[in-house]
Amino acid sequence: MTATTPATSTAVPGPRPTPARIGWRQRRRNKAAEDMSQRGGPLWTTIAWFLTLLFFAPVFWMVLTSFHSEADAATNPPTPFAPITFSNYGDLFDRNVTPFLINSATASIVSTLLVLALAIPAAYALSIKPVEKWTDVMFFFLSTKFLPAIGALLPIYLIVKRVGMLDNIYTLVILYTAMNLPIAIWMMQSFLAEVPREILEAAEVDGASLPRVLRSIVIPMTSPGIAATSLICFIFSWNEFMFAVNLTATVSSTAPVFLVGFITSEGLFLAKLCAAATLVSLPVLIAGFAAQDKLVRGLSLGAVK
C-alpha cells in the first residue's frame, strides 16, 4: 500500500530525489543514508530476526495449537509436529460462535460508518474551512480520548439500564462511535489538509454546496485516508471488551465476551481456546496488516505520520 493520495503525487512540483509513490521501505533512503543503515551486518540481522521470531512465537503457537487435537495440544514436552486437524474450528461453529461474530461485526461496522459520517464534515470544518480556534477544538477532541472509560462506566450503565438499552447492540455502537471519533477526526483532519487548495477553490467558484464538495472532491481524493481511518476504528471497536462485558448479557454479546464465557464452560480446551482466539483475532489481523502503513498515524492519534 503506497501512502500517498493521488492529489499529493500530482501536486508536487520540482525535482525530487524519489518519486512520491514509495513504500516505507524506500522512504528517505539515499545512497549515504543507505551506507549508514547497512552497518552491523549479519550479527544485527540475526538479532533482529531472533527477537522478531521470539515476539511472534506466541501467535504462531496459538495458530498451530488451534490445528491440533486436544490430546496433542496438552502434551508435555510440547509436540509441534502433531497431525493437523480442523475439527476445533468445526466445534466452534457447533457451539454457536456465529451470533457473537455477527454482533461484533455489527457494532464495529455500524460504529465505523457513524464515525466517518461525523468525522469527515468535522474534519472539513477543522482544516479546509476552519472555524475560529480550530486547534482548541482539535485538542478538546483529543482530551476526551485521554479520559479513562472506567470512570464513565457507572453512569453509562445506570443510564443505559434506565432507558432499557442493556444488552442492546446499538448501545455499543454509540459508545464505540464516541470512543473512535477523536481518532478519526485527528486522522481525517490531517488527510483533508493534504487536498490541494486550488481544486476546492475551483469548486467554490462553480458554486458547489458542502455535501457536493464532500461527495465529489474531498471523499474521492482522500479515499486512502478514509480507508485507513476506517480500518483503525474497526480494530479498536472489534477488540473492545470492558463495555461489552458489562453492558451486554446474552443477545448482543460480542466476540471477546464469547471468548471469556467459552473457556469457563470447557474441560480439556487448549486447542479449542486457541481456535477461538485465532478466529476472533483474524479480522483485526487482516485489517491491521492491510492498514500497516497508516497504523502509526492511527495509533499516535495522527501525531506521527
Next chain:
Amino acid sequence: MTAVAEARRDTAPPPPTKQNKLSAKARWVRRAPLLPALIFTVVVTQVPFLVTLVISSLQWNVLTPGDKNFLGLGNYESFIGLQNYATVFTDARLRNAVLNTIVMTASVVLISLALGLLLAVLLDRKFPGRGLARTLLIAPFLVMPVAAALVWKHVLYNPTYGLFDGVLNWIWQLFGADQGPVVDWVSAMPMPAIVAALVWQWTPFMMLILLAGLQAQPTDILEAAKVDGADGFKTFRWITMPHMRQYLELSGLLGSIYILQTFDAVFSITQGGPGTATTNLPYEIYLTMFRKYEYGEAAAAGVVTVIGTIIVATFALRVFSSLFREEHKR
C-alpha cells in the same frame, strides 16, 4: 510518509489567523459541519463524567437503597460530600489498587519502551526480510487483548501443559533429566506474569511510533555526521537520541494512558488475585460497582483514576501540541 509531509508543505495553506473579518452568519456556516460531532462527543463522553462526579458525593449502595431518587436512575441514601474520597485513600484495598496500577503501568511502559526502541533501531537498518519482520512484529498488538490474555494464561503459563514449562521440561530432558522444573507462573509471580503479557502486547505499539521517528530523521544531518567522522554510536547518542526525544515521550505517554486503563488482562489472567496482588484501579472499580454495589465509592475511585490520567495526559497534550505546531509551522 515523509513524502506526504513534504507535499503538504507545498500545498497546505498558511494557518488561518484572520477570521474575525467573517460575519456572524459566515461563522455559523463554518461551524455547522463540526457541530454534530462536537455535540455527540460532549453528550456521550463529558456528561457521564459529570454524573460520576455527582455520584461520588453520595452514600449509595444498591443493597441498602435509601429513599432519595437520583435523576430517576436509582435510590441513594444521603449526600456525604467528600467522604467517599476519604474511603478511597484510607481503604487498604483501594490504596493497594492505586499502588498496583502505578507498578503495572510503569513497568509495562518502561520495559516495552526499551524493547520497542531496540526493535525500532534494528528494523531501521536494511536486512533480508525486513518487511516481513515488521509485519510479524505488529501481530501481538493486533491479537484481540482478551484472546491474548487467555492464551498467555492457559496456553503459555499453565504449569502442567503450558508452553513455558513444556519448553523447560524439553530442555531438561535433552540434558538427561527426567523432568524439568514446574513453575506455576501466574500463582508464583502474578504481577510479572501480567506485566510480561502486556509488554508483549505493547512493544509493537512503541516500536511502530519509534520506527516512524527514526525514519523521520533528516538524512543530511546523518550524512554530515558521517562526513565529520562520527561513528555509529556517537551518531546515535548525539544526533538520533535528541531527535527521538519527542517520539519517546509521545509513545511513553500514550502507552501510559492506555495501560493505566488495563482491564482485559487483569480480568482474564488473574481476576486481580491472588488476593489483591494484581488488582488495579479499573478492576477494583469494576468489583466495587458490580460485586459490592458501592456506587458512591466506585464513582470516587473513578474520579481518582480520571485525575491520575489527567496528570499524565497534560504532559501528553504538551508533546502533541509541540508536534502539531511544528507541522503547521512548515
